[in-house]
Amino acid sequence: xxxxxxxxxxxxxxxxxxxxxxxxxxxxxxxxxxxxxxxxxxxxxxxxxxxxxxxxxxxxxxxxxxxxxxxxxxxxxxxxxxxxxxxxxxxxxxxxxxxxxxxxxxxxxxxxxxxxxxxxxxxxxxxxxxxxxxxxxxxxxxxxxxxxxxxxxxxxxxxxxxxxxxxxxxxxxxxxxxxxxxxxxxxxxxxxxxxxxxxxxxxxxxxxxxxxxxxxxxxxxxxxxxxxxxxxxxxxxxxxxxxxxxxxxxxxxxxxxxxxxxxxxxxxxxxxxxxxxxxxxxxxxxxxxxxxxxxxxxxxxxxxxxxxxxxxxxxxxxxxxxxxxxxxxxxxxxxxxxxxxxxxxxxxxxxxxxxxxxxxxxxxxxxxxxxxxxxxxxxxxxxxxxxxxxxxxxxxxxxxxxxxxxxxxx
Amino acid sequence: xxxxxxxxxxxxxxxxxxxxxxxxxxxxxxxxxxxxxxxxxxxxxxxxxxxxxxxxxxxxxxxxxxxxxxxxxxxxxxxxxxxxxxxxxxxxxxxxxxxxxxxxxxxxxxxxxxxxxxxxxxxxxxxxxxxxxxxxxxxxxxxxxxxxxxxxxxxxxxxxxxxxxx
Numbered sequence: 001x002x003x004x005x006x007x008x009x010x011x012x013x014x015x016x017x018x019x020x021x022x023x024x025x026x027x028x029x030x031x032x033x034x035x036x037x038x039x040x041x042x043x044x045x046x047x048x049x050x051x052x053x054x055x056x057x058x059x060x061x062x063x064x065x066x067x068x069x070x071x072x073x074x075x076x077x078x079x080x081x082x083x084x085x086x087x088x089x090x091x092x093x094x095x096x097x098x099x100x101x102x103x104x105x106x107x108x109x110x111x112x113x114x115x116x117x118x119x120x121x122x123x124x125x126x127x128x129x130x131x132x133x134x135x136x137x138x139x140x141x142x143x144x145x146x147x148x149x150x151x152x153x154x155x156x157x158x159x160x161x162x163x164x165x166x167x168x169x170x171x172x173x174x175x176x177x178x179x180x181x182x183x184x185x186x187x188x189x190x191x192x193x194x195x196x197x198x199x200x201x202x203x204x205x206x207x208x209x210x211x212x213x214x215x216x217x218x219x220x221x222x223x224x225x226x227x228x229x230x231x232x233x234x235x236x237x238x239x240x241x242x243x244x245x246x247x248x249x250x251x252x253x254x255x256x257x258x259x260x261x262x263x264x265x266x267x268x269x270x271x272x273x274x275x276x277x278x279x280x281x282x283x284x285x286x287x288x289x290x291x292x293x294x295x296x297x298x299x300x301x302x303x304x305x306x307x308x309x310x311x312x313x314x315x316x317x318x319x320x321x322x323x324x325x326x327x328x329x330x331x332x333x334x335x336x337x338x339x340x341x342x343x344x345x346x347x348x349x350x351x352x353x354x355x356x357x358x359x360x361x362x363x364x365x366x367x368x369x370x371x372x373x374x375x376x377x378x379x380x381x382x383x384x385x386x387x388x389x390x391x392x393x394x395x396x397x398x399x400x401x402x403x404x405x406x407x408x409x410x
Numbered sequence: 411x412x413x414x415x416x417x418x419x420x421x422x423x424x425x426x427x428x429x430x431x432x433x434x435x436x437x438x439x440x441x442x443x444x445x446x447x448x449x450x451x452x453x454x455x456x457x458x459x460x461x462x463x464x465x466x467x468x469x470x471x472x473x474x475x476x477x478x479x480x481x482x483x484x485x486x487x488x489x490x491x492x493x494x495x496x497x498x499x500x501x502x503x504x505x506x507x508x509x510x511x512x513x514x515x516x517x518x519x520x521x522x523x524x525x526x527x528x529x530x531x532x533x534x535x536x537x538x539x540x541x542x543x544x545x546x547x548x549x550x551x552x553x554x555x556x557x558x559x560x561x562x563x564x565x566x567x568x569x570x571x572x573x574x575x576x
Contacts, residue, residue: 134445
C-alpha cells in the first residue's frame with residue numbers, strides 16, 4: 001500500500017502537510033539527540049563525543065531494516081521509492097567538500113537548522129554561508145556541469161556494487177555498526193579520561209544491540225517472499241483475465257493508432273531479442289527483450305509511463321509471457337498484439353483475395369482502402385526491413401520517460 | 411536522550427517519510443529553494459534561462475518555495491524549537507572550542523556553511539538527504555557520500571584541531 005503518495009492513496013497536495021509533520025518529528029529528534037551544538041557534532045572527529053555516529057548509524061540501519069521488512073511483508077513497493085542516483089565523481093567530490101565544511105563549520109545543514117532556531121548564532125552564520133555556497137554553485141554551473149552530470153551510474157545499490165547478496169550485506173552492516181559502537185565508546189572514555197567499564201558491553205547499548213541484530217538475523221534467515229504482495233494481482237483473478245483474452249489488441253486497431261499519431265497513446269514494446277528488433281520493428285516501438293522485462297528498472301519505467309502498453313513478439317507466446325509477468329507484478333493497462341507480427345503482416349502485406357463476384361461491398365472497400373494505406377505507409381516508413389547495423393539508434397525506454405517526479409533528497 | 415533511542419526514533423521518522431512519500435529526509439534543499447526563489451525575484455529572466463535554476467520554476471506551480479523539502483524544513487524548525495524550548499536549551503549563544511574567539515568561530519561557521527552548500531550540490535544532498543536517506547535505501551550514492559564526508563573529516567581533523575579542542 002505504500003509509498004502512499006506515489007501510489008495515489010494520498011492527494012499530492014496533502015504531501016506538503018505531511019512533509020511538515022515529518023519535519024516536526026525530524027527536528028524534535030535531532031534536537032533531543034544533542035545535534036544542536038556544534039562542539040558536540042565536531043566531537044565525532046576528535047574522539048571526545050561520538051553521539052553523531054551513534055544516532056546517525058542507528059537511524060540509517062533502523063530505516064534500512066524497516067524498509068526491507070516492509071518490502072518483505074509487502075507493505076512497501078521498493079520499486080517506487082526514490083533511490084539516490086549515483087554520479088560517481090560528483091558524489092565523491094561533493095562528499096570531500098562537505099567533509100571540509102563539517103570540520104570548519106561544525107554543522108551539517110539539518111543540524112544547523114535545528115541549532116539556529118534555538119538561538120545558536122554560529123548556526124545562523126552557517127546557514128547564510130550555505131546559501132552563499134549554493135549560489136556559487138549556480139553561478140558557475142556551466143563550469144561544474146561536466147563533473148556534476150558525469151559518470152552517471154543510475155540508481156544502483158551498494159550491495160550490487162560490492163557483489164554481495166542484499167541480506168548478507170545488511171547483516172554485515174549491522175555487525176560493523178555494532179563493532180563501531182563498542183570501539184568508539186572505548187575511545188571516548190579514553191579521550192575524556194573516564195574509567196572504562198571492564199566488560200565489553202555498556203548498558204546503554206545492550207538493547208539496541210539485541211534489537212538490531214535480531215532484525216538483521218531475521219532478514220537473513222527469512223525464506224523468500226511467502227505470498228503475493230498487496231500490489232500484485234492474485235492468481236485467481238489473473239487466471240480469469242488470461243482466459244477472457246481482453247488483453248488482445250487487433251492488428252487493425254494498432255495500425256490505426258500508428259497511422260494517427262495524435263490518437264496514439266501507446267507505448268509499443270517489442271519483447272523479441274535485440275537482434276530481431278534491430279532487423280525489423282514496428283514504428284515507434286522500443287525493445288525490452290523478454291529476458292530483461294523482469295528487471296526492476298524496466299518495470300518501474302513501464303509503470304511510470306502512465307500510458308497503455310502494447311506488447312508484441314513474432315507470435316503471441318513471448319508477448320503473452322511478458323504480459324503475464326507484468327500483470328502479476330502489479331502493472332495494469334497492458335495489451336498484447338493479437339497473433340503478433342506474423343498476423344499483423346498477413347493482414348497488411350499479403351495479397352488480398354478478390355471476391356468471386358469481382359466487386360467489393362461498401363464495407364469491404366472501406367476496409368481494403370485502410371489495409372492498402374497502412375501497407376503503403378509501413379513499406380515506405382520505418383516498418384520496412386532494415387539491414388542490421390550497429391549504428392542505427394535504438395529507441396529505449398529512457399527517451400519516453402516523463403521528467404523524474406522528485407528531485408534528490410537534500 | 412539515549413543516542414541509540416534517538417537514532418531509533420530518527421530511523422522511524424525516516425521510515426515514515428519513505429512510507430508516506432516514497433523518499434527520505436533532506437535539509438539543504440530548503441536553503442536551495444530560498445536561494446533560487448530570491449534569484450527569481452531579483453532577475454526572473456536570468457533564472458528562467460539558467461540551466462540549473464530553470465527546472466525549479468517548472469515544478470510546484472512555478473514556485474520554488476512550494477516544495478516538499480521547504481515544508482519539511484519548516485517542520486524541522488518547529489520540532490527543534492519545541493524540543494529546545496521545553497528542555498531549556500533555547501537562547502542566544504555561540505558554541506565554540508576553548509581556544510578561539512567568537513569572531514573566528516563565526517567566520518569559520520560561515521566558511522563551513524559555504525563549503526557544505528557547495529558540496530551538497532555536487533553530492534545531490536547533504537548528510538541527511540544523500541548520506542542518511544541514501545544509506546536507508548542501500549543506494550551506492552548514499553554510502554559513497556557518507557564515506558567521503560566522514561573520511562575527509564577524519565583525515566583533515568588534525569589540521570583544524572585548534573578550532574575545537576584545547
